[in-house]
Amino acid sequence: MKINAPFVEKILCAFIREELHKFGFGKGIVGLSGGLDSSVCAALAAKALGKKNVLGMILPYKDTFGKDVEDARALARKLGIRTRLLDIAPMVDAYFSRYPTDDRVRIGNKMARERMSILYDHSVLEKALILGTSNKTELLIGYGTIHGDMACAINPLGDLYKSQVRALGAHLRLPARILKKTPTAGLWPGQTDEDEIGLDYSEIDAILYELVDERRPRKEVIASGFKKEAVENIEALIVSSEFKRKMPPIAKISPRTVGHDFLYSYDRNR
Amino acid sequence: MKVALAQISPHLGDLRKNLDLHLDTIEKVRRKKADLVVFPELSLTGYTLMDLVPEVALEPAQHPAFKKLAAASRTIDVVLGFVEERGKGLFYNSAAYLSGGRIIHVHRKAFLPTGGMFEEAKFFAPGKNFRTFMTSFGKAGLMVCRDFLSYGAGYLLFAGGADLIIVISAAPGRGMTANDAFATSRMWELMGEAISYFSTAFVVCCNRVGFEDGKAFAGGSFIFDPSGRRLVKAPEAEEDLVLADLRLEDIRAARKRWTFLRDDRPEVILHSLQRIVGGYED
Numbered sequence: 001m002k003i004n005a006p007f008v009e010k011i012l013c014a015f016i017r018e019e020l021h022k023f024g025f026g027k028g029i030v031g032l033s034g035g036l037d038s039s040v041c042a043a044l045a046a047k048a049l050g051k052k053n054v055l056g057m058i059l060p061y062k063d064t065f066g067k068d069v070e071d072a073r074a075l076a077r078k079l080g081i082r083t084r085l086l087d088i089a090p091m092v093d094a095y096f097s098r099y100p101t102d103d104r105v106r107i108g109n110k111m112a113r114e115r116m117s118i119l120y121d122h123s124v125l126e127k128a129l130i131l132g133t134s135n136k137t138e139l140l141i142g143y144g145t146i147h148g149d150m151a152c153a154i155n156p157l158g159d160l161y162k163s164q165v166r167a168l169g170a171h172l173r174l175p176a177r178i179l180k181k182t183p184t185a186g187l188w189p190g191q192t193d194e195d196e197i198g199l200d201y202s203e204i205d206a207i208l209y210e211l212v213d214e215r216r217p218r219k220e221v222i223a224s225g226f227k228k229e230a231v232e233n234i235e236a237l238i239v240s241s242e243f244k245r246k247m248p249p250i251a252k253i254s255p256r257t258v259g260h261d262f263l264y265s266y267d268r269n270r
Numbered sequence: 271m272k273v274a275l276a277q278i279s280p281h282l283g284d285l286r287k288n289l290d291l292h293l294d295t296i297e298k299v300r301r302k303k304a305d306l307v308v309f310p311e312l313s314l315t316g317y318t319l320m321d322l323v324p325e326v327a328l329e330p331a332q333h334p335a336f337k338k339l340a341a342a343s344r345t346i347d348v349v350l351g352f353v354e355e356r357g358k359g360l361f362y363n364s365a366a367y368l369s370g371g372r373i374i375h376v377h378r379k380a381f382l383p384t385g386g387m388f389e390e391a392k393f394f395a396p397g398k399n400f401r402t403f404m405t406s407f408g409k410a411g412l413m414v415c416r417d418f419l420s421y422g423a424g425y426l427l428f429a430g431g432a433d434l435i436i437v438i439s440a441a442p443g444r445g446m447t448a449n450d451a452f453a454t455s456r457m458w459e460l461m462g463e464a465i466s467y468f469s470t471a472f473v474v475c476c477n478r479v480g481f482e483d484g485k486a487f488a489g490g491s492f493i494f495d496p497s498g499r500r501l502v503k504a505p506e507a508e509e510d511l512v513l514a515d516l517r518l519e520d521i522r523a524a525r526k527r528w529t530f531l532r533d534d535r536p537e538v539i540l541h542s543l544q545r546i547v548g549g550y551e552d
Binding site: 002003004006007008010011014018019154263264265266267268269270 | 279281282283284318319320321322443446447448449450451480481482483484486506507508
């Protein structure tokens with residue numbers, strides 16, 4: 001579980017630089033939430049591409065998330081990257097005035113997808129690619145909005161558990177306020193992943209590491225010192241979120257089908 | 271003998287760009303007086319080819335790219351990796367040794383990793399042989415990536431009398447350690463050290479770098495001398511061109527000290543293997 005942070009930094013910076021250049025891009029966009037993952041991603045991008053080539057998009061809904069906007073701005077100042085601030089309330093409110101709801105998940109998902117839509121528009125506007133910020137913990141337990149915050153061109157953080165992202169953030173000397181933040185999917189104010197799952201992140205990561213990286217059966221993971229319910233709960237989250245990690249299935253009719261046996265690499269001829 | 275390891279990042283699916291990269295690198299190391307330059311696995315095509323395999327496959331005896339590469343080998347020996355087509359529709363992950371303007375040996379990868387992140391046997395036919403061949407530096411043998419991790423394959427080159435074991439690879443890095451390297455890099459060096467020591471032969475290994483679909487190829491190319499000492503080590507996961515002087519007399523010196531080659535008994539190995547293979551069930 002322990003990472004060699006300088007080595008990981010070297011690999012991820014090379015990944016960002018090479019992938020963007022292969023596709024003819026020199027600039028990257030990161031949606032800055034003021035949280036840990038997007039801060040680490042922006043810091044890596046600034047190192048990989050140069051600070052002038054990174055745009056941090058700060059996309060709050062009114063002032064719902066309090067100090068997060070200020071944290072995002074402070075981080076961008078520290079990194080020396082450009083930012084653009086846009087309140088997504090007019091777009092989100094316009095939609096929900098037609099289909100009113102107090103369902104927090106629907107509202108949160110809509111906000112995540114509104115941000116995605118703005119990031120992708122800016123991708124064209126700025127001739128820049130979107131750098132994803134979903135970490136391995138979130139990807140495995142499905143804590144992300146499909147086609148929302150999970151959408152990106154490339155994802156440098158997707159193979160690092162939350163606690164590994166934090167270690168990388170400390171190595172990158174991110175502000176202490178950001179390093180200490182409680183992880184949240186940000187669907188509504190005060191939501192925290194840990195409250196919802198009923199486990200703290202170090203425990204979630206440790207269980208995931210045993211189940212996924214070490215591929216140990218449930219029984220062994222429980223025997224190594226975790227509560228039965230906790231392990232079962234995490235396993236159930238992994239299974240139920242499989243759809244978020246895959247392209248949608250395509251009904252096979254022809255001899256050669258996209259997603260089945262039309263097999264090319266993402267990076268082909270680049 | 272001066273050996274160059276070209277730790278490059280080939281362009282996936284682009285023969286023309288990769289040919290230029292090869293010719294430029296060959297020219298560069300020729301000026302540095304290298305006698306042999308080793309490129310990584312599938313250096314002419316890139317690694318994650320999948321359905322591109324038939325599109326980049328070539329028959330070396332006829333292909334214009336190989337004519338240029340063979341011409342470049344008039345003054346320096348060259349080892350490279352490519353997709354070879356044989357018998358109209360059989361594709362191999364192959365390594366070629368070029369020298370004096372011609373192809374003197376082709377090795378077809380026999381151990382095709384298929385499982386986990388690897389799917390080579392879906393796209394390639396397996397090679398069936400490990401042969402040594404004469405070069406101006408002594409007897410050499412080629413292996414492609416996963417071949418080298420099968421110690422039986424290393425034994426075959428040893429039994430064939432190899433003085434120089436050349437491995438070309440496209441090994442992605444996986445796993446963390448406290449070192450500035452992927453965890454998997456250790457196993458390659460472990461094998462390099464063991465095979466060079468117990469074969470009393472040089473082991474020259476060139477691994478590629480760069481990214482394909484998020485996989486980081488780990489680099490870390492190396493050379494071990496016939497006493498199991500590491501002569502050079504390229505950096506992990508960055509392009510580099512490493513040159514090393516190999517003292518060919520070290521082979522004889524190692525074999526005076528350790529008589530592994532003299533004492534080898536391939537007939538005993540063969541006899542035992544025949545018994546094991548003959549006893550296979552289902």
